[in-house]
Amino acid sequence: MGIIKTDKLTFEYIRRDEEGNVEGITRAVDEVDLDIRQGDFIAILGHNGSGKSTLAKHINAILYPTEGTVWVDGMDTQDEAHLWDIRQEAGMVFQNPDNQIIGQMVEEDVGFGPENMGVPTKEIWERVEESLKAVGMYEFRKHSPNKLSGGQKQRVSIAGVIAMHPKCIILDEPTAMLDPNGRKEVIRAVRALNDVEGITVVLITHYMEEIIHADQVFVMDQGHIAMEGTPREIFSRVDELKELRLDVPQVTLLAHELREKGVDLPEGILTIEEFVEALDRCR
Amino acid sequence: MIRDITLGQYYQADSVIHRLDPRVKLVATIGFIISLFVVDSWVGYVVAALFLACMIKLSKVPFRYMVKGMRAIVFILMITVVFNLFLTPGEPLVTVWKLTITKQGLRTAVMMAVRLSFLIVGSSLMTLTTTPNSLTDGMEKLMKPLKYVKVPVHEIAMMMSIALRFIPILLEETDKIMKAQIARGADFESGNLIKKAKAMVPLLVPLFISAFRRANDLAMAMEARCYRGGEHRTKMKPLCYHAADRIAYCVLLVYFAGCVAIRIFF
Numbered sequence: 001m002g003i004i005k006t007d008k009l010t011f012e013y014i015r016r017d018e019e020g021n022v023e024g025i026t027r028a029v030d031e032v033d034l035d036i037r038q039g040d041f042i043a044i045l046g047h048n049g050s051g052k053s054t055l056a057k058h059i060n061a062i063l064y065p066t067e068g069t070v071w072v073d074g075m076d077t078q079d080e081a082h083l084w085d086i087r088q089e090a091g092m093v094f095q096n097p098d099n100q101i102i103g104q105m106v107e108e109d110v111g112f113g114p115e116n117m118g119v120p121t122k123e124i125w126e127r128v129e130e131s132l133k134a135v136g137m138y139e140f141r142k143h144s145p146n147k148l149s150g151g152q153k154q155r156v157s158i159a160g161v162i163a164m165h166p167k168c169i170i171l172d173e174p175t176a177m178l179d180p181n182g183r184k185e186v187i188r189a190v191r192a193l194n195d196v197e198g199i200t201v202v203l204i205t206h207y208m209e210e211i212i213h214a215d216q217v218f219v220m221d222q223g224h225i226a227m228e229g230t231p232r233e234i235f236s237r238v239d240e241l242k243e244l245r246l247d248v249p250q251v252t253l254l255a256h257e258l259r260e261k262g263v264d265l266p267e268g269i270l271t272i273e274e275f276v277e278a279l280d281r282c283r
Numbered sequence: 284m285i286r287d288i289t290l291g292q293y294y295q296a297d298s299v300i301h302r303l304d305p306r307v308k309l310v311a312t313i314g315f316i317i318s319l320f321v322v323d324s325w326v327g328y329v330v331a332a333l334f335l336a337c338m339i340k341l342s343k344v345p346f347r348y349m350v351k352g353m354r355a356i357v358f359i360l361m362i363t364v365v366f367n368l369f370l371t372p373g374e375p376l377v378t379v380w381k382l383t384i385t386k387q388g389l390r391t392a393v394m395m396a397v398r399l400s401f402l403i404v405g406s407s408l409m410t411l412t413t414t415p416n417s418l419t420d421g422m423e424k425l426m427k428p429l430k431y432v433k434v435p436v437h438e439i440a441m442m443m444s445i446a447l448r449f450i451p452i453l454l455e456e457t458d459k460i461m462k463a464q465i466a467r468g469a470d471f472e473s474g475n476l477i478k479k480a481k482a483m484v485p486l487l488v489p490l491f492i493s494a495f496r497r498a499n500d501l502a503m504a505m506e507a508r509c510y511r512g513g514e515h516r517t518k519m520k521p522l523c524y525h526a527a528d529r530i531a532y533c534v535l536l537v538y539f540a541g542c543v544a545i546r547i548f549f
Contacts, residue, residue, distance in 0.1 A: 060507050084509055092507040099497050100504035104416050104448050111519035116509040124519045146451045160508065 001074060003168050003200050004036040004059055004090070008068035011054055028054040030223035031068070036202065036216075038167065041194045043211035043231075044204045046220035047245045052204045055220070056172045059202065060092040073167060088117060091161030093171045097153035106148075106156050107132070107141040113164040124163075131159040134197065135189045151182025155189050162193065168200035169193065175207060183207070208235075208249045212270045219244060236268035251275045294411040300342035301412045304528045305421025311535050312409045318542040319398050319405075324549040327542060328397055334538050335405060344411050349404045356403055360396055367392035419443045424522050437513030445501070453494060460489050 011029040014022055028051045036042050046052040057063040058070050061077040072090050075082040091113075094100045103109030107128050114124045132138040135155040145153055154174050161169050171190060175183040187210050194201045203210065211217050217234045219227035221244050227234055234241070238248050238256040248256070255269040255278070264282050269275050300308070319331060339346060371388030378384075410418070423440035430436050461471065464485060471482050 062503060062507060084511070087507060087509050092504075094500065094504055094507075096497075096500060098452055099500035102445065102448065102501070102505060102508075104444065108416075108519065112505075112510075113508040115517055115519055116511065116515075118515040118517050121517060121519065121521055124517065128519070145448075164508065 001071065002035045002037045003073055004034060004202070005071045006032055006034045006058070006065075006068065007071075008033065009055070009058060009065050009070055010067040011051075011058065011063060012066045027223050029058070029065075032220075032223070032225055034218070034225075036168075036200060038200055039194075039198050040200055040215045041191070041213060042200070042202045043214035043217045044202065044220060045206060045208075045211060045217060045234075045246060047206060050220040051223040052220045053172050056092070056170050056202065056204050059090050059168075059170050061086045061090075062092075084117075088113075088164050089167045091164055091166035091169045093154070093157050093161055093169065093174050095173045095176050097150055097157060097177065100157050101145045101153060101160075104144060105141075106137065106143050106145060109145060109156060110141075110160045110163050113160055117164060127163045127165070128159075131163040132156075134162055134193065135159045149182060150178040151185035154178065154182065154186045158186070158189055158193070162197075162199070166199065168202065170202040170204070172204050173206070174203075175205065175210065183210070206246070208247055208252075212249075219246070231270060232268040234268075235270060293414050294344045294348055296343045296412075298341060298343040298412070299527060300338065300408075302527065303412075303531055304522055304524055305413050305417040306425050306522065307524075307528045307531045307535075308409050308413055309418075309421050309425060311531065312406050314535055314539055315405045316402055318539055319401055321542050321546050323394070324545060326549050327545045328394075328401075330538075330541060330545060331401060335401060335408075338408060339404075342408060342412050344408070348411060349407055353400060353403055356399065360399055363395050363399065364392045367395055415447045416444060419447070420520070420522060437516075441513075449494075449497070452497075453490070456493060457486065457490055460486055 009029055009032045010027065013026045013028055015024045015026060017023045030051070032055060044052045044055065054063065058065060058077065059072060061070075061072075061083055064078055070077045072086045075086055077083075077086055101109050102112050110128045110131055111124050114127050119127065128141070129138065132141055135158050137152060137155050137159055140148065140152065140156075145156060148156065158169070158171075158174075169190075174190075175186050178186065190201055190203065191213055193199045203214065205211065211234075212231050214231055217227075217229060217231050218225050219234065219241070226244055227237065227240065235248060235252045238253065241248055249270065251272050251274075252269055255265045255275055256267070259265045259267065265275075265278050269278060315331075315334070322328060322331065339349065368384055368388050369382045371385055371391050373385035373387035375383045375385050376389065413421070419440045422443075423436055426434070426436045426439075461469075465471065469482065469485065471479065471486075474482070
C-alpha cells in the first residue's frame with residue numbers, strides 16, 4: 001500500500017433550500033481508487049467542478065468520505081485517534097495565499113504548524129530556518145506577509161507546511177491566483193521539494209505546463225478518474241483531453257495538428273526542445 | 284490613500300523601553316493609571332510627571348508622537364474641564380452672568396485635565412513602544428490565570444492577532460471594491476451625511492461577504508496545519524523575564540510606593 005490510498009472514495013454534497021429541506025445531492029467524487037507511492041510527483045487535472053479539490057480535502061481529513069475509505073500512510077482518515085497525525089503527515093497548501101497565512105511575520109507563520117504540534121521552542125527555530133531555506137525565502141523571514149508578492153506568499157505557505165515535516169504535501173491549485181512569474185517560482189520550489197527532500201507531491205491544477213514533470217497524472221471529470229498515466233501518455237490523447245474541456249500545451253497541440261496533416265512527428269511532445277529535435281529528425 | 288492608515292501606531296526604535304517584556308509594560312501602564320488616581324496633591328502630580336518624563340526620555344520616542352495621541356481627546360478634555368469648572372459647588376471666585384467659577388471647581392478641573400492627559404500619554408507610550416503582536420502575547424500570558432474560570436484566553440489572543448493581520452488585507456479590499464464601483468459611476472464623495480452613508484451600503488455588502496469567505500478559508504487552513512486551540516501548544520517566541528524586566532518591576536514598585544506615601548503624608 002502506498003502513502004495515499006483510496007478505495008471507492010465517494011463524497012456527496014447535500015444541497016438544501018432555505019428551510020433546510022434536501023433539494024438535491026451532488027456527487028462531487030464518485031468511486032475514486034488511487035494508490036500513490038511514497039516519493040512520487042502526482043498531478044491531478046480537471047476543469048472547474050470536476051471534484052479535484054474535494055478529493056484533495058479528503059487526503060488531509062478536512063472532509064470525510066460519504067462512502068469508501070481513504071488511508072494516509074496506513075491510517076484511516078475517519079479514525080479520530082489519528083486525525084492530527086494525518087494532518088501532520090499530509091500537509092496542504094491552498095489556493096489563496098492571503099487566506100492561509102496566519103502570522104504577522106514570515107517566520108512566525110512558518111512556525112505556526114510546529115507550534116500547534118507542540119514542538120519544543122529550539123527545534124521550531126531550526127525547522128523554520130530549514131524550511132524557509134528550502135523554498136528560498138530565508139532572507140524575507142522578518143518581513144510582513146502583506147508586503148510580499150503572490151508567488152512569495154505561496155512559497156511561505158509551502159514552507160509553513162514543510163516545517164511540520166510531512167511525508168506528502170497536497171497543493172490545491174497553488175498557482176491559480178498568481179502571475180506567470182509567480183507560477184514558475186512556486187512550481188520550481190515544489191519540484192525541488194520532490195527531488196531533493198523526497199516528499200510526495202500531489203499537485204492539483206488546471207495548468208497543463210505544470211504537470212509535464214509529474215510521474216503520474218490523473219485527469220478527473222465529474223468526480224471520476226477519466227484518464228491516468230504519465231504526462232506523455234496523457235498528452236498523446238489530445239482529442240480526449242479536448243472533450244474533457246482541458247487545454248493541451250501549445251507545442252503539443254501544434255505537433256498533434258501537424259501529425260494529423262501527415263508530418264512524421266511522435267505523439268505526446270511536451271516541450272519546445274523536444275519539438276525542435278523531432279522536427280530536425282524529420283528533415 | 285486608505286492603505287496609509289496605520290493601526291497600533293508602533294514607533295520603531297531601539298530603546299530600553301522597547302526591549303522590555305510586554306507584560307512589564309502592561310502592568311506598568313495599569314500601575315501608572317492607578318497611581319494617577321491614588322495621588323491627589325500637587326506633589327504627587329509633580330512626581331508622576333517626572334516619572335512619565337523619564338520614561339518618555341528612555342523610550343526615544345519623540346514627544347510630538349505623544350501629543351498626537353492627545354489630539355483625539357481634546358474635545359472630551361474640554362467638556363470635562365468646563366463641567367468641573369462651573370458645576371462644582373463651593374466658595375465662588377468669579378461670577379459671569381449665571382455661571383460661577385468656584386475655588387474647588389478650579390482645583391478639580393485642573394486636576395482632571397492633568398489626570399486625563401497623563402493617562403493618555405502614559406498608555407500611548409505603551410502602544411508606541413510595543414508591537415501589536417507582542418502586546419497580544421503579553422495579554423495572553425498575563426490573563427492566563429483567568430483560564431481557570433473558563434475565560435478562553437488563548438482564543439481571545441488568537442482572534443486579536445488574526446484581526447490585526449487582516450486589517451491591511453481588508454483595507455486593500457475596500458479600496459479595490461470602492462474603485463470598481465467608482466469606475467461604474469458610484470458616488471462616495473458628494474451629498475449629505477445620510478446620502479454618503481447610503482452610498483456605503485453597496486460597499487459593505489461585498490466586503491462582508493468576502494470577509495466571511497476569507498474567515499472560512501483561514502479556518503480550514505489553520506485546521507489543516509493541526510491547529511486545535513491552546514492545548515498542547517508550544518511557543519516559537521516564549522516570553523521570559525530578563526534582568527531589565529526585573530529592574531523595571533522594582534522601579535515601578537518604588538514609584539508606586541512613593542505615590543501611596545505622598546497620599547498618606549501630604
